Amino acid sequence: xxxxxxxxxxxxxxxxxxxxxxxxxxxxxxxxxxxxxxxxxxxxxxxxxxxxxxxxxxxxxxxxxxxxxxxxxxxxxxxxxxxxxxxxxxxxxxxxxxxxxxxxxxxxxxxxxxxxxxxxxxxxxxxxxxxxxxxxxxxxxxxxxxxxxxxxxxxxxxxxxxxxxxxxxxxxxxxxxxxxxxxxxxxxxxxxxxxxxxxxxxxxxxxxxxxxxxxxxxxxxxxxxxxxxxxxxxxxxxxxxxxxxxxxxxxxxxxxxxxxxxxxxxxxxxxxxxxxxxxxxxxxxxxxxxxxxxxxxxxxxxxxxxxxxxxxxxxxxxxxxxxxxxxxxxxxxxxxxxxxxxxxxxxxxxxxxxxxxxxxx
Amino acid sequence: xxxxxxxxxxxxxxxxxxxxxxxxxxxxxxxxxxxxxxxxxxxxxxxxxxxxxxxxxxxxxxxxxxxxxxxxxxxxxxxxxxxxxxxxxxxxxxxxxxxxxxxxxxxxxxxxxxxxxxxxxxxxxxxxxxxxxxxxxxxxxxxxxxxxxxxxxxxxxxxxxxxxxxxxxxxxxxxxxxxxxxxxxxxxxxxxxxxxxxxxxxxxxxxxxxxxxxxxxxxxxxxxxxxxxxxxxxxxxxxxxxxxxxxxxxxxxxxxxxxxxxxxxxxxxxxxxxxxxxxxxxxxxxxxxxxxxxxxxxxxxxxxxxxxxxxxxxxxxxxxxxxxxxxxxxxxxxxxxxxxxxxxxxxxxxxxxxxxxxxxxxxxxxxxxxxxxxxxxxxxxxxxxxxxxxxxxxxxxxxxxxxxxxxxxxxxxxxxxxxxxxxxxxxxxxxxxxxxxxxxxxxxxxxxxxxxxxxxxxxxxxxxxxxxxxxxxxxxxxxxxxxxxxxx
Numbered sequence: 001x002x003x004x005x006x007x008x009x010x011x012x013x014x015x016x017x018x019x020x021x022x023x024x025x026x027x028x029x030x031x032x033x034x035x036x037x038x039x040x041x042x043x044x045x046x047x048x049x050x051x052x053x054x055x056x057x058x059x060x061x062x063x064x065x066x067x068x069x070x071x072x073x074x075x076x077x078x079x080x081x082x083x084x085x086x087x088x089x090x091x092x093x094x095x096x097x098x099x100x101x102x103x104x105x106x107x108x109x110x111x112x113x114x115x116x117x118x119x120x121x122x123x124x125x126x127x128x129x130x131x132x133x134x135x136x137x138x139x140x141x142x143x144x145x146x147x148x149x150x151x152x153x154x155x156x157x158x159x160x161x162x163x164x165x166x167x168x169x170x171x172x173x174x175x176x177x178x179x180x181x182x183x184x185x186x187x188x189x190x191x192x193x194x195x196x197x198x199x200x201x202x203x204x205x206x207x208x209x210x211x212x213x214x215x216x217x218x219x220x221x222x223x224x225x226x227x228x229x230x231x232x233x234x235x236x237x238x239x240x241x242x243x244x245x246x247x248x249x250x251x252x253x254x255x256x257x258x259x260x261x262x263x264x265x266x267x268x269x270x271x272x273x274x275x276x277x278x279x280x281x282x283x284x285x286x287x288x289x290x291x292x293x294x295x296x297x298x299x300x301x302x303x304x305x306x307x308x309x310x311x312x313x314x315x316x317x318x319x320x321x322x323x324x325x326x327x328x329x330x331x332x333x334x335x336x337x338x339x340x341x342x343x344x345x346x347x348x349x350x351x352x353x354x355x356x357x358x359x360x361x
Numbered sequence: 362x363x364x365x366x367x368x369x370x371x372x373x374x375x376x377x378x379x380x381x382x383x384x385x386x387x388x389x390x391x392x393x394x395x396x397x398x399x400x401x402x403x404x405x406x407x408x409x410x411x412x413x414x415x416x417x418x419x420x421x422x423x424x425x426x427x428x429x430x431x432x433x434x435x436x437x438x439x440x441x442x443x444x445x446x447x448x449x450x451x452x453x454x455x456x457x458x459x460x461x462x463x464x465x466x467x468x469x470x471x472x473x474x475x476x477x478x479x480x481x482x483x484x485x486x487x488x489x490x491x492x493x494x495x496x497x498x499x500x501x502x503x504x505x506x507x508x509x510x511x512x513x514x515x516x517x518x519x520x521x522x523x524x525x526x527x528x529x530x531x532x533x534x535x536x537x538x539x540x541x542x543x544x545x546x547x548x549x550x551x552x553x554x555x556x557x558x559x560x561x562x563x564x565x566x567x568x569x570x571x572x573x574x575x576x577x578x579x580x581x582x583x584x585x586x587x588x589x590x591x592x593x594x595x596x597x598x599x600x601x602x603x604x605x606x607x608x609x610x611x612x613x614x615x616x617x618x619x620x621x622x623x624x625x626x627x628x629x630x631x632x633x634x635x636x637x638x639x640x641x642x643x644x645x646x647x648x649x650x651x652x653x654x655x656x657x658x659x660x661x662x663x664x665x666x667x668x669x670x671x672x673x674x675x676x677x678x679x680x681x682x683x684x685x686x687x688x689x690x691x692x693x694x695x696x697x698x699x700x701x702x703x704x705x706x707x708x709x710x711x712x713x714x715x716x717x718x719x720x721x722x723x724x725x726x727x728x729x730x731x732x733x734x735x736x737x738x739x740x741x742x743x744x745x746x747x748x749x750x751x752x753x754x755x756x757x758x759x760x761x762x763x764x765x766x767x768x769x770x771x772x773x774x775x776x777x778x779x780x781x782x783x784x785x786x787x788x789x790x791x792x793x794x795x796x797x798x799x800x801x802x803x804x805x806x807x808x809x810x811x812x813x814x815x816x817x818x819x820x821x822x823x824x825x826x827x828x829x830x831x832x833x834x835x836x837x838x839x840x841x842x843x844x845x846x847x848x849x
Contacts, residue, residue: 212710212720215703219711223700229659229691230700230711231683 016332020325027320033311041310042303042318052302054187058260059272059298060291061193062087062252066276067283067290068200069120069248074285075208076241077221082127082142083249084273085149086120090250091257091268092153093119095172098179098258099161108179109192112258113251120250121243123149128242132235138242154266161264171265181259190259198291200248205287207244217241249273275301278326284333297322362423362439362517363387363549364409369418371404376750378404380573381418386518386551386566391544393564393581394553397592397780401573402553403445406520409551410442411435422518433462441516445523446645447503449495451623456491459510481509485539500644501532508539519543520551525559530841537563557588572779607815608635611670611799612656612768618664619655624823626652629665631818633768633799638790640810640831641803643820643843649803652820653770656801657689658682669767686767692776694754699746705729705757706742712761736760737785752782759789769793771802775809787813807836807843819843 007014028035046056066083073080080086093115101108123145130141154169161172181190208214219227220237228234256268279297283289304318364386371379378401386392396402407413409420411429419426422438429435432442449458459478460469475491482489487505495503504524511519521540525533540563544550554560560567561581569577569591577591610632617629626648633639641649654660656667658679666675669685677685691697699708706729710720713728729742736756740749749757755778762769774790775783791813794800804810810817814831819842827842 210720210722211718212715213718215707215710215720219700219703219707222702223696225697226695226700227711228679229689229697231680232711233680 012332012336013329016328017325019332020321020328023324023328024321027324028313028317031313031317033313038307038311038313038317041306042300044303045306046299046303050185051187054184054189056295056298056302057189057194058255059270059301060294061190061197061259062255062270062272063276063279063294063298064197064290065200065248065252065255066272067279067294068197068204068287069245069252070276070280071204071208071245071285071287071290072217072248073241073245074280075214075221076217076238077224078131078238078241078245079139080124080127080142080242080245081139081277082124082145083245083276084269084271085142085146086123086246086249087253087256087269087273088146088149088153089123090116090120090246090253091264092149092156092253093250094254094257095156095161095175095264098175099172102176102178105178105180105182109181109258112179113192113196113254116250116252116254116257117247118250120253121247124242124246124249125239127246128239131242132238150266150269153264153268157264157266169266171261171263174263175258179258180262181255188260190255193255193259196251196255200251201287201290204248208287213237213240249276252276275322278322282326282329362547363390364423364440364518365421366405366409367419367421369405369408369420370416371401371408371413372416377573379408379415382570382573382575384568384575386549388549389544389547390566391540391550391552391564393560393567394551394570395555395557395560395567395588395592396570397555400555400570400592402555402570403522405570406442406522406551406553409435409518410440410520412442433464436462436511436514436516437464439515439517440520441511441514441518442520443504443507443511443522443524447500447507449498449503449506451496452494454492454494455489455498455506458495458506459491459513462510463514477513478509481513485509485542486535499529499532501528501536504528504532504536505539512543517547518549518551520553522553523555524552525554525556525840555592557585557592560588561585607637608797611635611637611797612801613668614656614665616665617652617655617662617667619651619660620663621651621660624648624651625663626823627664629825631801633801635797635799636794637816638794638800638802638814640814640817641801641820642807642810642817642839643803643826645805647820648823649820650772653689653691653772653801653803656768657687657770659689683763686763686765687770688762688766688768689770690758690762690772690774692773694751694758695747698758699754701747702745704743704745705733705738705740708746708757708761714763732760736789751777752779752785755782755786759786765796766793766798768799768801771800773804773806774802775804775806783809807839810839811836 025035028038045052047053066087070080070083094112097112097115098108101111127138127141127145130136131138157169157172158167163173181192183190208218216227216232217237219230220232220234224234252272253268256270257264261268275297279290279294282293300318300322304315307313307317308315366382366384369379369382370377382405394402404413408415411432411434414430420429421427422440427438429438450461453461456471456475456478460474478489478491487509489506495506498506524536528536540550540552552560552564564581567579567581567588568575569588571592579588612631612633614629614631618627619625624646629652631639643649651660655662658674658677658681662675666673668674669687672685674682674685695701706725709729709732710725726742733740733742736759738749738756738760739753746754746757775786778786790800811831811834817829817831817834817839818825819827819829819839821843829838
C-alpha cells in the first residue's frame with residue numbers, strides 16, 4: 001500500500017486524533033497549564049521508570065480483557081453495558097477463593113482466576129437470559145445488574161468480609177500473600193496478568209476470524225432474522241456471547257482483586273468496563289487495535305495521577321483527554337458513514353431496500 | 362398546474378433506477394406512464410412526490426425550479442401521490458386518516474374537517490362514515506379517501522401508482538370518471554401503470570419508460586403494438602408452460618389455523634404434489650404470508666397439521682423444517698435471508714451444513730467462486746451482500762439453497778427484478794420442480810402467477826376466496842378475485 005492509499009484509508013482517524021489533540025491542548029490552556037509540559041508529565045508518569053511501566057501495564061491488562069470481551073458481545077450485536085457488573089462479580093468470586101482457600105500459590109491463583117472467569121460469565125448470563133427469554137434489553141438488564149453487583153461488593157466490604165474491628169469502605173482485610181498474583185521484581189507488574197490479557201486478544205481475534213462460531217455470531221449480530229432463517233439458533237448464540245464476554249470481564253475483575261488491590265474494594269472494577277467500551281469503539285471493533293489503544297488509555301490514566309503533584313492540575317485531566325479522544329473518533333466515524341450514505345442514498349429517512357429495482361441499465 | 366422533470370437521475374448504490382428522465386405534463390392533462398415492472402416508474406414518481414430525493418436533475422412546477430426534501434414539501438407545492446398500497450393507518454378512523462398529515466395548529470377541528478370531507482365526497486359521489494375504522498374499507502374506498510385527502514391538502518398534480526390493482530370493476534369506473542373530472546378542472550394527472558388497456562382508456566398522452574430512461578412519448582390513441590414494442594424493446598416472450606407429470610403428494614396441509622395480531626387464517630387445506638407449483642395471490646396482508654410462515658415453521662400453527670412426505674412436521678419448529686428439506690425465501694432479501702455486511706464467501710460458509718469448528722477459508726473461497734459462476738452472480742467473493750443488485754441478491758439466495766429440497770416456499774420471487782433476471786430465477790425454480798421439489802409462492806404479479814403456477818389460491822381477508830386453474834384463468838379474473846369479488 002502506498003502512502004496515498006494509507007492516507008485515504010486512515011485520514012478520518014488521523015483528523016479525529018488531531019482534532020482531539022487541539023481540543024485537549026485548548027482545555028489544558030484554559031486550565032492554566034502548559035500543554036506540552038502536561039504531556040511530558042503524563043509520559044514520564046506512565047513510562048518513566050520500571051515501576052511506572054509496571055503500573056501502566058497493570059491498568060492495561062484488565063482494560064484489554066474487558067475490551068476483548070466486549071468485542072465478542074459487540075460482534076453478536078449486543079450492547080453489554082453490564083460489563084462493569086461482570087468485572088465486579090468476577091472480582092467478588094475471586095475474592096471468595098482468595099479468602100477461603102488455602103494452599104500453594106499456583107493452586108489458589110488458578111482457582112481465583114477461574115472463579116473470576118465463571119463469576120463474570122454467570123453475571124453476564126443473567127443479563128443474557130433476561131434478554132433472550134425476558135425480552136429485557138441488555139442495556140437496561142446489564143445496568144441494573146451492575147448496580148446489584150456493586151451493592152453486593154459494598155455489602156461484603158462493610159459486612160461479612162469487613163476488617164477485624166472496623167468496617168471501612170477502603171476495603172476488606174488484605175488477602176493472604178499466597179493468593180497474590182506473582183509479580184516481576186520490585187514492580188507491581190504480574191506477568192500472569194499480561195499473559196492472560198495477550199491470550200485473550202489472540203483468542204478473540206481467532207474466534208471471530210477463523211471459526212464457524214465466530215462467523216455465525218457475526219451473522220446474528222448483523223441480522224438476527226436472516227441468521228435465524230439460515231438455521232442458526234440465535235438465542236443460544238447470544239447467550240454464548242454473553243458468557244464469553246462476561247468471562248473475560250470477570251477475569252479482569254479477578255486480576256484487579258488478586259493482582260492489584262489484593263483485597264476487595266467497593267469500586268473494584270476501576271471503571272475499566274466503561275473504559276473498555278470506549279477502547280472497543282475507538283478500535284473500530286477490531287481485535288488488532290485493542291492492545292495499542294488500551295495502552296494509550298492506560299498511559300493517560302496512570303500518568304495523569306502525577307499532574308496534581310507536578311503542575312497543580314486535577315488528575316481528572318487524563319479522563320477528560322480520553323473522553324475528548326473518544327468523542328472525536330466516534331464523531332468522525334459517524335460523519336464518515338453519513339457521507340457514505342449521502343453518496344449512494346439521497347433519500348431522507350431510513351432507506352427502503354424493497355423498492356430497489358433490480359439490474360436496471 | 363403543469364410540471365416538468367429534467368434529466369432526473371436516481372441511483373441506489375450502483376443501481377440506476379432512473380437514468381436521465383425527462384417528462385413534461387401540462388395543466389389539465391391526463392398523462393400515462395407505462396413500463397414493465399422494475400422499469401423505474403414508481404421510483405420516478407416517488408422522486409416527484411418528495412418520497413425519494415433525486416440524485417441529480419431538476420423539477421419544475423409552473424416553470425419554477427423547486428427542491429423537494431419530503432412528501433410534505435411536495436404537497437406544499439401541490440404535488441400529491443396515491444401510492445400503490447394506499448398509505449392509510451388501518452386502525453385509525455376515516456376522519457383521523459383524513460386529518461393526519463394536515464398542516465396547521467396542534468388543535469384539530471374535527472367537526473370542520475368532517476364537514477369538508479363530506480362536501481368533497483359528495484362532489485365525486487363517494488360516501489364515507491367518518492368514524493369507521495379504515496380497516497373495514499375496501500382498497501378502492503381507501504384510495505378514494507386518499508384522493509380526497511390529497512385534494513383537501515391542495516394537490517394540483519395527482520400521481521396514481523398502479524391504482525387499479527385490487528379494486529373492483531365499478532370502483533375502477535368511478536375512479537376513471539373522477540380522474541377525468543379532475544383533469545377537466547385543470548389538474549395534472551399522472552397515471553402510472555403497466556396495463557396498456559387502462560392507459561389507452563383514459564390518458565391523452567403516454568410516456569414509456571424502460572430500464573430507467575424514457576424510450577418514447579406518444580399521443581393516444583396509438584397502435585397498441587407500437588406501445589408494446591416500446592415497453593419491452595421488441596422482444597416479448599410468452600413462456601411455454603413446461604409439462605411436468607405431477608407425482609405423489611409432497612406437502613399436505615389439513616385444517617391449518619394460524620393467527621397473528623391482525624389476521625387469522627382458519628381451516629386452510631392444501632395438497633401439493635411432487636413437482637407442482639402453487640401460486641398464492643391476494644393483496645398484501647390477506648393471509649398469504651402467515652400461511653407461508655406456518656408452512657416453513659417460522660410461525661407455529663394454532664391448529665391443524667402439516668406433513669411433508671407423510672412426516673408430521675407440525676410441531677418440529679423452524680430448524681426441524683430445514684432438516685426436513687423445507688426452505689423459505691421471504692421477499693425481503695436483505696432483511697430475511699442475507700446478512701448485510703458479510704461477504705459472499707461468508708454467506709456460502711453460513712449456508713453450508715458443515716459442523717466443523719474451524720473454517721477452511723481456502724475451500725470456502727473455491728466453493729464461492731464455483732457458486733458465483735454457476736448462478737451467474739455479478740459480484741466477487743469479497744463483495745458484501747448489500748452491494749449486490751436485487752437480482753444478484755436473489756441469485757445468491759438461490760445458490761445458497763439446499764440441493765435436494767422437498768418443498769420450496771417463496772414470497773415475491775421476482776419482485777423488483779428486471780425481465781431477464783426474473784426469467785432466470787424461474788428457470789432455476791422450474792429446474793428444481795423437475796427434480797420433484799414442490800413449490801409454493803406468493804406474488805403480487807398476476808402475469809407471473811398465471812405463467813408459472815399450476816393452481817392459484819386467491820387470498821382475501823384471511824381466507825382462500827377461490828382456487829383457480831392457472832391454465833384457464835386470466836388477469837382479469839384474478840384481478841377481480843383479489844379485490845374480493847367472486848365473478849360467477
